[in-house]
Amino acid sequence: MSAEQRESHGYNELRGEGWTRLLAAARRRLERTGGALDGDIGLTGPSEAERRTVIGITGRYRPETAKRLAVPLRDLDGYLYDRYGTGLLQTLGRLHGPLRDRPAERADEQARREQALTSAHSSRLAGQGWFAAWLDRVAADGTLTRLVRRGDAPLLDAAVRVLERLTGDGDHRTGSPYRVPGVLPLPVLAEWATGDTKALVPGAPLEQLVLRALAQRAGDGRVVPRERAGRRALWESAGAIADDLASQVLVLNIGAEGDTVVCDWLRDAADFGIPFRLTLHQLATDPVVPAARTIYVCENPAVLRAAAGELQATGAALVCTEGVPSAACHKLLGDAVRAGARLHWRADFDRAGLRITADAVARHGARPWRMTAADYTAALGEGESTPLAGPPAASPWDPGLALVMEESGSAVMEERLLPALLSDLTCA
Numbered sequence: 001m002s003a004e005q006r007e008s009h010g011y012n013e014l015r016g017e018g019w020t021r022l023l024a025a026a027r028r029r030l031e032r033t034g035g036a037l038d039g040d041i042g043l044t045g046p047s048e049a050e051r052r053t054v055i056g057i058t059g060r061y062r063p064e065t066a067k068r069l070a071v072p073l074r075d076l077d078g079y080l081y082d083r084y085g086t087g088l089l090q091t092l093g094r095l096h097g098p099l100r101d102r103p104a105e106r107a108d109e110q111a112r113r114e115q116a117l118t119s120a121h122s123s124r125l126a127g128q129g130w131f132a133a134w135l136d137r138v139a140a141d142g143t144l145t146r147l148v149r150r151g152d153a154p155l156l157d158a159a160v161r162v163l164e165r166l167t168g169d170g171d172h173r174t175g176s177p178y179r180v181p182g183v184l185p186l187p188v189l190a191e192w193a194t195g196d197t198k199a200l201v202p203g204a205p206l207e208q209l210v211l212r213a214l215a216q217r218a219g220d221g222r223v224v225p226r227e228r229a230g231r232r233a234l235w236e237s238a239g240a241i242a243d244d245l246a247s248q249v250l251v252l253n254i255g256a257e258g259d260t261v262v263c264d265w266l267r268d269a270a271d272f273g274i275p276f277r278l279t280l281h282q283l284a285t286d287p288v289v290p291a292a293r294t295i296y297v298c299e300n301p302a303v304l305r306a307a308a309g310e311l312q313a314t315g316a317a318l319v320c321t322e323g324v325p326s327a328a329c330h331k332l333l334g335d336a337v338r339a340g341a342r343l344h345w346r347a348d349f350d351r352a353g354l355r356i357t358a359d360a361v362a363r364h365g366a367r368p369w370r371m372t373a374a375d376y377t378a379a380l381g382e383g384e385s386t387p388l389a390g391p392p393a394a395s396p397w398d399p400g401l402a403l404v405m406e407e408s409g410s411a412v413m414e415e416r417l418l419p420a421l422l423s424d425l426t427c428a
Helices: 003-013 017-033 048-058 073-084 088-096 102-121 129-140 143-150 154-167 186-194 205-217 228-237 261-271 280-285 301-310 327-338 351-364 373-380 399-408 414-427
Strands: 040-044 068-072 248-252 276-279 294-298 317-320 342-345
Touching: 003 088, 017 040, 017 048, 017 073, 017 088, 017 102, 040 073, 048 068, 048 073, 068 073, 073 088, 102 129, 102 143, 102 154, 129 143, 129 205, 143 154, 154 186, 154 205, 186 205, 205 228, 248 261, 248 301, 248 327, 261 276, 276 280, 276 327, 280 327, 294 327, 294 414, 301 317, 301 414, 317 327, 327 342, 327 351, 342 351, 351 399, 373 399, 373 414
Parallel strands: 294 317, 294 342
Antiparallel strands: 040 068, 248 276, 248 317
């Protein structure tokens, strides 16, 4: 029998019932130990064919009643070499492909993890508590390991570059992305950080990494909002937007100073008391300075709709945030404040409304508008209310408001205050 015939005959035999589980166990053991031929492997509940195979390898009789058969790896290696001309490692490789060196893989994986973390910790943000906490969680919860195993470890470095760009001057070694003044679109940011304009689309690994960090920075721990509006607000809190055309603000009787097309539209709308929508793109490319020196801000479109219907052009300037203020809303009102306007701000009497109002006070120096404990108590007694939801919030401008809201456990939407609000807008 030629060497080739011998090898072919042997390998066919090794694919039989008596060998299949034994060689599979040997492969698992050798891959786990990096190919070391130390120790033995075992078969539990061996078949008759397996029992005869083990007897042939070891030269020792094993009774039919044996529940487990052990085979030293060196005996198996020697048997295969003597009978088929190839040792255990070479035989397994020819039968089912090269063996994995799992210890080496683990060491390489750990080295790549450490390299990614070392690079991230070299960021100028490393001294900030939220950044360090974010990295600790990414390393501890398996996120970084999954990135490394997929070959996506560079995404952690890309996430750091995005965070540096959003929270400061960016990476001076690579420059900063082009941006329209006041606008940082996510596709532009993604292309700058990775070369791929879609790297920050919803659900992408990089988007998830960055949003987790921004949630940590905002004080929400590892919680990233599931709903689109919450994710948009998280991006906008750091100065980035998904779409500068989708980011809008609803206004009434704002008027404008300037000779631009958008200013003309605003003046015409104010002259007829018509509600008007502005996009962030318009505000960024065609600057608007509101003519009004006193601007009221509400949360719900029903208030603005009522003002437009009953007061028309005679009412005060009114801006509606439609929930969490958009980037367009913040830009319009920020520009108005810098031009000397005074903001009177209100939202629903719920925990989200308290946070929205507190942020407006801190960010724009706004004055709360009918947002006192007395206003809440009076409105609470005028109808049924829904339970408060979400994490508790403070009311720094009137600490008693948050306390009485928590005591009652009820939310009051601002539509219940509509007669008083319209009266304020009429007298303004």
